[in-house]
Amino acid sequence: MDPPPTPARPRRDRLAADPPYAPDVPPEPTLLDVDALPDELSIVGARLERIDLAAARLPGLRMVDAVLHGCNLANVQARGASLVRCELRGCRLTGSSWAEGRLTDVLVKDCRVDLAAFTSATLERVTFEGCRMTQSDLQDTACESVRFLSCDLSECDLTDARFRRSELRGCELGGLHGVDRLRGVGLEWGDLMELAPAFAAALGIRLLDAGAES
Numbered sequence: 001m002d003p004p005p006t007p008a009r010p011r012r013d014r015l016a017a018d019p020p021y022a023p024d025v026p027p028e029p030t031l032l033d034v035d036a037l038p039d040e041l042s043i044v045g046a047r048l049e050r051i052d053l054a055a056a057r058l059p060g061l062r063m064v065d066a067v068l069h070g071c072n073l074a075n076v077q078a079r080g081a082s083l084v085r086c087e088l089r090g091c092r093l094t095g096s097s098w099a100e101g102r103l104t105d106v107l108v109k110d111c112r113v114d115l116a117a118f119t120s121a122t123l124e125r126v127t128f129e130g131c132r133m134t135q136s137d138l139q140d141t142a143c144e145s146v147r148f149l150s151c152d153l154s155e156c157d158l159t160d161a162r163f164r165r166s167e168l169r170g171c172e173l174g175g176l177h178g179v180d181r182l183r184g185v186g187l188e189w190g191d192l193m194e195l196a197p198a199f200a201a202a203l204g205i206r207l208l209d210a211g212a213e214s
Contacts, residue, residue, distance in 0.1 A: 021105040021125070023065040023085040139178075158182065173198075 030046035034053060042062040052072045061081040068087070074094045081101040091111045099119040109129045117137040122144075129149040139159045146166040153171050158178035167186035179198040187195070 021085050023067055023087055025065055025067050 025045055025047045028047065029049040030043075032043075032046075032048055032051055034051060034056075037056065037058070040060045040062070041058050043064075043066050044062075045065045047067045048069070048071055050070045050072075051068070053076055054072045055075040056073075056077070058076060058078045059080060061078045061083075063082070063086050064084045066083075066086045067089070068091055069089050071088070071091045073088075073096050074092050076093070076096040078101065079097060079099045081098055083101070083103045083106050085105045086103075087107045087109070088111055089107075089109045091108075093108075093111055093113045093116050095115045096113075097117040097119075098121050099117055101118070101121045102124075103121065103126050104124045106123075106126045107129070108127070108131055111128075111131045113128070113131050113136055114134045115136065116133070118141050119137050120140045122142045123146050124144045125146075126143075127147045127149065128151050129147075131148075131151045133148075133151050133156060134154045136153075136156045138161050139157050141158075141161045143161065143163045143166050146163065148168045148171050150170045151168075151172070153168075153173055153176060155175040156177065158176065158181045161178065161181045163182065163185045166184075168182075168191055169188050171191060173191060173194050176195070176198060179195055182195075
């Protein structure tokens with residue numbers, strides 16, 4: 001007699017802001033010896049809380065099925081990092097660099113991501129929610145199914161960025177650089193109105209005073 005089939009593992013209900021695939025991590029935090037980090041750090045199936053990695057050099061960092069809560073990643077240098085099915089909640093990423101990295105199925109929520117660099121990175125199914133991202137560098141970033149929800153994107157640089165199936169909702173967009181790179185991005189009406197002057201400037205449109213003769 002064949003054994004009964006193994007029941008499928010139930011998946012949690014996802015919130016609207018969650019990425020498509022949530023990480024699979026243990027309920028208890030994982031201890032990390034920050035004084036003995038290897039040259040190529042790999043974090044798999046871990047839950048880290050209040051870890052201080054400020055200014056650490058982590059080239060080729062690899063994180064899979066990881067949750068970081070309240071961690072300090074300010075000024076971390078993680079060129080070429082790979083993050084898969086990860087969540088960063090309440091973390092500080094000010095001044096950090098993820099240049100040429102790859103983020104897949106990642107949720108970044110309630111984090112400080114100001115002055116951070118994602119130059120030439122690839123973002124796929126990534127959600128930024130409630131994040132302060134002022135003056136962040138998204139130059140030459142390839143974004144597929146990326147969402148910015150209630151984020152402050154003031155003075156971010158989107159020069160040469162590429163977006164597909166992406167959207168911005170309820171964001172601060174003042175002083176955004178490279179607004180022409182938002183072609184194809186979904187915008188709410190309020191966000192579109194905020195960007196109208198920048199779009200007009202990018203297209204060379206002159207605003208005329210009502211009733212004034214040309």
